[in-house]
Amino acid sequence: MNLQYISDSSGKTTGVFIPISEWNELKSKYKGIAQEQGDIPAWQMDEVRKRMVDYKNNPEQALDFDTAMNDIEKDL
Helix, strand or coil, X not given: CCCEEEECCCCCEEEEECCHHHHHXXXXXXXXXXXXXXXXXXXXXXXXXXXXXHHHHCHHHCCCHHHHHHHHHHCC
């Protein structure tokens, strides 16, 4: 795939350019890829922001994925 990365003046990657022929190929391979995603509700964004603050203040409270899944599965 011939991707071109777009960077800002500080060198930070801010986007990706995909040639139209390759985009069309991806669209035919992965149905629905071109569908625009809807807006995320404000309440959901607020909840994510709250959880990010909670994590930053208490990172030791977070569980890794495997531990979380093990905890869930033992209660089933």
